[in-house]
Structure formats: C-alpha cells, structure tokens
Amino acid sequence: MTKKSKASNIQQIIARKKELSKGIDPSDISKGILTGDKQALSKAITLLESRKKTHIDSGQEILQQLLPYTGKSIRIGITGVPGVGKSTFIESFGNHLISLGHKVAVLAIDPSSEKSGGSILGDKTRMESLSVNENAFIRPTSSSGSLGGVSRKTHETMLLCEAAGFDVILIETVGVGQSETAVHQMTDFFLLLMLAGAGDELQGIKRGIMEMADALVITKADGDNKTKAKSAASAYKMAMHLFPPSLSGWVSKTAICSSIENSGIHEIWDIVEEYVKTTTSNNYFSSNRTNQREYWLREAFKSQLLQSYFDDPAWQKRFDDCLEDVKNGLLTPHAAADKLISFT
C-alpha cells in the first residue's frame, strides 16, 4: 500500500466513525440499502464491524430487517497465492459481469493477510476502474480478529450486499491460510487461480484446496506465457479428472485467462453459469446453501462457546498447563481434556 492510499484509508475510517456518532436509525439505513444506496450499505457494514455494542446491535437489527431480501446472488469464492494476479483478475472479471448487466460486490476474508504477506484488497487502488464503477462495491477486509470473527463479518456483509441488489458476490482469499474452508462454506462456486509451471509457486497453496475447486484457472496466459499456461491447464485437467466427483455432480473445469489481454474472462463466467444451471437442476444449489447455514450455526456456536472459556486468563493458564503436560508426554490428550472438562 502506498503512503498516500494509506492516509486516504485512515481518513475514510475517521469519517466513518464520525458518521456513526450521529444518530443511527436502523430502519432508515435498511430502506437506503434496499434502494441500492452504497453509503447506507457502507454504514451498515461499519456498524457490524464496530466493537461498540450499540453499533453491533443496530447492525444486527438492520441485518434482521433485510434478511428476506438476501440470497439472490451467485456467490463466488476466489483464491490463489500472492502474485497469481487476483486483483487484476477480479477487476477484469468484475467489469465483464457489469457489462452483462450484473451488479458486483467484492469482499475479502483473510484474517492472516498481514502474516502471510498477501496484499488482499488492502486498498481499492489496485482495482481502479472497478472501484469507481457505480455497479460495483468493493469492501476491504476488516483488518484483524479471529477467523471466526472475520468469517462472520464477511458472511454478514455478503447478506447486506445482496439486499442492496448486488447479484454477484466475489469473496477473495489468499489461499495460504485458514480461511479457504470458510470461503468454501459461504460461496456457491469456488475458483482457484494458479500460475503456469507447477513449481515453486505451489509451495504457497495449502493441500486440500485443489480438491475444493469447482474451476481452476491459469492466469497470466499472455505473450510468451500462453503455451506454458495451456499445457499447465491440460495437465491440471487430467489431474482433476482423477479426483472424486464432488457432491454437486459437477466435474471441475480448467481454463486459462489473461487479465492484461482481457482474454478467457467471459469463458470463466460461462463456466459459472453452467455450474449454476447444473446444480439448480439437480437441486444441489439450494441444498448446499441450507447445509451451509447449518454449518455456520454450528461453527459460530462452537467458536463462541470456546471463546467464552479462553477469554478467561485463569482458564487459559489451565489449558496451557495441560498442553505442556501433553506435549511432554506426561498426560494423554484425552486425559488432559477430561481434566479440563472437570474444571468447567
């Protein structure tokens, strides 16, 4: 991020906070969102991201009011290591979708982005043409928090965007952290971006992600790189053919694209549309969404319940002591868990 954009980001944050200290009328904001007002949308998201209880409560009230208007979008998860060209891809892809008449929201989920060094939606300037388009909405990732907290914010932001009329939601993640399962569980379609030449750049991608992908796209397929990209794509195609088919009945596709030459982009949207058609007709699309809702209920409850214990320093100390004993082979993990449970 440049110093200038950092400063402008900070100014935005200050401006938002000022805005929030004025009176908040959830119903007003909800109405605004339903008319597609991006300022109202931003305000609601900021409320949900706030640490102040009154803000969160207002945010939840808005969300609850808008719930009947959510769900009518295609939710796409996009992952790939830093350097694969996610931002430029999202810009090309987003602009293509808008040219077809869609309204596109771009979100990010990546609590570990600082650690992994991935610049993930850090500033909007990386998507210049998309960010100024009135049919696009780009929301940088909230900077910190646990994976559970960040997942929740992204999930809720997505619902608000849907209520505001965005009918394609792109959720970006860097593919090296813990967040891919989260993205996979809140999207309909999972897109993995890769570079040609299955060498070092693979080091970054976590195992298990390839088998999650509904489509694997080789980026930067331009100039001298095109032949390499094509052969990489066909190698992956063969490999993915050996994967067990997913529950959706969908066979993962491979493709190549160039954001610079703007080639291959519309084919990827064709793949998504084919996926939606296939999974709508076999009913997977909606059953998957229902399962996802159940997944998030269980996950959220689990993580909040655990958090309520770990928030207590005395309890955290107990846990650490048990962990030490387990690591040193003085207690079995299960005996240590029994001991911890006896304290609860």
Next chain:
Amino acid sequence: MTKKSKASNIQQIIARKKELSKGIDPSDISKGILTGDKQALSKAITLLESRKKTHIDSGQEILQQLLPYTGKSIRIGITGVPGVGKSTFIESFGNHLISLGHKVAVLAIDPSSEKSGGSILGDKTRMESLSVNENAFIRPTSSSGSLGGVSRKTHETMLLCEAAGFDVILIETVGVGQSETAVHQMTDFFLLLMLAGAGDELQGIKRGIMEMADALVITKADGDNKTKAKSAASAYKMAMHLFPPSLSGWVSKTAICSSIENSGIHEIWDIVEEYVKTTTSNNYFSSNRTNQREYWLREAFKSQLLQSYFDDPAWQKRFDDCLEDVKNGLLTPHAAADKLISFT
C-alpha cells in the same frame, strides 16, 4: 460376517465381560502388557471401551502407567473404499513386516461402518494367517459411538499396543466417512488404496483424501489387471506431482501391488521407511507428533464440551428450534448462535 464368526464374536465379548467382573489390578495388567502379554493388552482395551466408570478409571490408570513406554512405533493409516481389498492387503503387508522382525498391531476406526456398508475388521477371519501369528494383534473396531469417542478409543488402544511392544501400528478406515481426518491426525504415514480405472469406484472416496495421502497404491495389480493398474498408477503419479508439497517435505509416491501374487508389498514398506528417514532427518516426524497431541487435546476438549450441552434434551430442543429458524431464513446463523450462547 458369517453366522459362525458372529457367534464366536459374541462368545468372546461375554468371556471378556466375565473376566472384567473379577478383581482388576491395573498395575498387574500394566506389567503384563509390558511383557507383551496379549491377554493383558486385550483386557486393558476392553476396560477403556467399557461404559462402566470403574472400568474406564482402571483403564486410564493403566494407560497413565504405560505412557512412558508409548510412541516407539511407526503409525500407518490405511484407507480405501469397500472392495479395494484392504483386508487382504493388510494381511500380506502385516505378514511381510513380521517376516522382517516387526510386531504388528491392526486397529480400525470407523464409527459409520454399518451405515456405509463397509466391512471393516468386522471379524478376524478375513485375516486368517495374520490373526493367528504371535507377532500380530488384531482388534476389531468398537461397534458404535460418536466419532470423537471412537477416535479416542482407537488412539488409546494404539498407545497400549505400543507399550506392549508392537512397533508398527496399522489403522484401517473405509475412506467414505468422517474418520479419515482422525486417522490422518493419529498416524505418521497415510496410505490410500485404490483400484485401477479411475471410474465409478472413485465415487466412494471423499474429496480431500487424495491430497492427504503420502502414498497411493493401486491394488489387485495381477493377471489381466496388471497393465491397467500400471497405467492408473502413472496417471495418479502425474496428478499427485501437481499437488502442493506437504509440510513434511515428502512428495507423495504411487505404487501397485497384488496381495494374491504377493507382489509390490515390500516396495510399499520401502516407501514407508524412506518416508520415516526423510521426515526424521528434517525433524518433521517428531514435530508432527507434537502437533497431533495438541490437535487431540483441542478436539477432545471441544467435543466433550459440546457434548455436555447436547446431552441435555432441553438444550438440544433449543438448538433444533434455532436450526429450524436458520434453515427457514428467519435468523442468520450467527444471530442464532448468539441466541444459543445467551442460554449457556
């Protein structure tokens, strides 16, 4: 399972229960296990599997006494769909290991075996020559329980087997359920058995399992099937080459074998030995075990904590009501989780 073997299984269970009602001296049993006494080993496992608190306590006492003598084995997870030939493979593989001077314990983890129709160590008669070998110990899966409970029993049984001097532990799972992650988290090496012809039989294998495998072995590579097996193995080899390397620094291997012709079996053990050598020298072997212990502590605590809630019918009802609201889109999953947490 034949009627005869079922009857004999029942007789065994009755005999064990009778045995247990006699006086139990944990120290005696521990001493017996340390001398390699298989009867003492069986007794301790049965204690741990019992539902009676006094039995479990005695079992835990034995385990605690033996803890310093555990860990000195190579732990191998073996998975594959029903029909892939797991039992015959394990028999050939186990006999080969014994011929090299090893002592082999075979366990199974599969809480869902009844549902999936996989016959998993259901009776020892499927491994006739191995089961009568004095250097082998085969323990059928405990019939029922939650995944958490079954994982715990398998994990603890493994430790007892190690104390009894078994230096290779094979843990079998059917590869279609929830238990592969559990097996992966309690073993050093993960072996995936597959049939040639990447077609229908893949339907059974869950996604994500291929990327867990340290070796993928095509079984039944005999007679007319040999050529097909070879070409399947090389296709998988190419595919797995495209996978991101695992944290162990190990590149997954592929091989073929025939349990009938007894070919390819020793090559698989060579692969395991190479793996152990590689991961010992880069320190992954021991750091992985430490991480696994931490994983089980967290998992066991988490699942026991949740269980303590779900055991209460009133609470289960509350959860079901929330789930219903979430499924019907009346509440967001996170708002529902908040509601549940407010009850705790």
